[in-house]
Amino acid sequence: xxxxxxxxxxxxxxARREADRELVRRAQQGDKEAFETLVRKHQGRVFxxxxxxxxxxxxxxxxxxxxxxxxxxxxxxxxxxxxxxxWLYKITVNExxxxxxxxxxxxxxxxxxxxxxxxxxxxxxxxxxxxAPDVSERxxxxxxxxxxxxxxxxxxxxxxxxxxVQGFTVxxxxxxMGLNGNTVKVRLFRAxxxxxxxxxxxxxxxxx
Amino acid sequence: xxNPGIRPECEELLNALEELNIEEGVTEAEVLSSLSMxxxxxxxxxxxxRSAVADRVTTRAALxxxxxxxxxxGPWFGARVMAAVQTAENEIEEKxxxxxxxxxxxxxxxxxxxxxxxxxxxxxxxxxxRREATLEGPEKRPVEGLFETTPNTVTNDDxxxxxxxxxxx
Numbered sequence: 337x338x339x340x341x342x343x344x345x346x347x348x349x350x351a352r353r354e355a356d357r358e359l360v361r362r363a364q365q366g367d368k369e370a371f372e373t374l375v376r377k378h379q380g381r382v383f384x385x386x387x388x389x390x391x392x393x394x395x396x397x398x399x400x401x402x403x404x405x406x407x408x409x410x411x412x413x414x415x416x417x418x419x420x421x422x423w424l425y426k427i428t429v430n431e432x433x434x435x436x437x438x439x440x441x442x443x444x445x446x447x448x449x450x451x452x453x454x455x456x457x458x459x460x461x462x463x464x465x466x467x468a469p470d471v472s473e474r475x476x477x478x479x480x481x482x483x484x485x486x487x488x489x490x491x492x493x494x495x496x497x498x499x500x501v502q503g504f505t506v507x508x509x510x511x512x513m514g515l516n517g518n519t520v521k522v523r524l525f526r527a528x529x530x531x532x533x534x535x536x537x538x539x540x541x542x543x544x
Numbered sequence: 545x546x547n548p549g550i551r552p553e554c555e556e557l558l559n560a561l562e563e564l565n566i567e568e569g570v571t572e573a574e575v576l577s578s579l580s581m582x583x584x585x586x587x588x589x590x591x592x593x594r595s596a597v598a599d600r601v602t603t604r605a606a607l608x609x610x611x612x613x614x615x616x617x618g619p620w621f622g623a624r625v626m627a628a629v630q631t632a633e634n635e636i637e638e639k640x641x642x643x644x645x646x647x648x649x650x651x652x653x654x655x656x657x658x659x660x661x662x663x664x665x666x667x668x669x670x671x672x673x674r675r676e677a678t679l680e681g682p683e684k685r686p687v688e689g690l691f692e693t694t695p696n697t698v699t700n701d702d703x704x705x706x707x708x709x710x711x712x713x
Contacts, residue, residue: 372625375622375625375626379617380616380617383614383615384611384614387614387615388614397615397621400621401621401624401628404625404629405625405628405629477609477613481610484606484607496603501607501611503565521558521559521562525558527603528602528603529595529599531599531602532598532602535602
């Protein structure tokens with residue numbers, strides 16, 4: 337049975353970074369195939385990072401595309417002091433926050449319609465389709481998670497999700513968020529306290 | 545964490561806790577047993593650190609299912625990005641060319657307009673000179689014949705030279 341608790345592995349990470357450095361150098365010289373390779377390598381993680389912050393699939397896809405477009409047109413200015421992945425996820429987080437801020441200002445403009453998943457779930461329920469529960473369950477699970485994380489500001493929420501869901505290290509999170517490692521640790525500690533307290537309170541209320 | 549308000553033992557445990565990759569479903573006891581002896585012992589004695597371990601386990605368990613709800617890119621996503629890149633590059637190219645296309649289209653008209661201005665300007669200048677010459681009359685115009693010299697003009701040097709000799713011009 338595999339160890340449930342393990343330390344991190346740095347070796348494969350270094351090889352990955354070196355491969356990225358070479359692809360970035362080629363992309364900076366105008367090699368589109370190299371850039372496309374970078375897209376395919378990192379698209380999953382970009383989707384995951386955006387998905388941890390945004391709620392709908394459409395938003396995640398749009399933001400992910402925007403992120404790679406920005407990366408393409410800024411890549412010549414990227415000096416490779418940080419890892420390409422850190423730089424890319426930083427752009428992702430900033431683009432997500434920008435969208436959330438726009439939505440706060442104009443909520444009706446952005447959330448008037450159901451997203452595709454929600455529409456499919458409601459439509460299937462009306463038609464008596466047996467596939468509906470799967471989608472509805474996922475939506476419910478996500479709703480529950482969002483409720484637990486509601487008590488956190490967007491920065492703390494992002495940090496916690498990057499750590500607990502995506503498995504980023506403290507150093508990686510510090511690079512993405514532009515904070516130092518100690519600040520990330522303190523924020524994680526406080527964020528976990530708040531979320532754990534909220535979960536315990538809800539469970540106590542549910543059991544009464 | 546280099547936090548001045550925190551005891552070194554607590555800091556050691558919290559740092560060790562942060563380094564651990566905790567899988568879903570892991571219990572508090574399993575986390576404690578994976579720590580080295582000193583932090584583990586401290587966690588038994590310190591209420592706050594014990595809570596920190598419990599909080600870590602609770603949030604990890606609560607958030608782990610989020611991974612299943614995260615969208616994944618479709619197989620076409622890479623192609624969609626490169627198509628968007630191409631479209632954006634074409635738009636930039638068109639904007640740049642747009643300025644020069646405008647200049648090239650207007651060039652013949654600009655050239656004709658410039659030529660017209662030159663002709664009109666030249667004609668006007670000649671007309672002005674001709675009128676001035678007519679108004680002045682023949683006496684006023686200096687006559688320069690083949691055998692006549694030009695009239696002497698008095699310069700400052702002459703005046704200075706003359707005044708020094710006591711002769712006025």
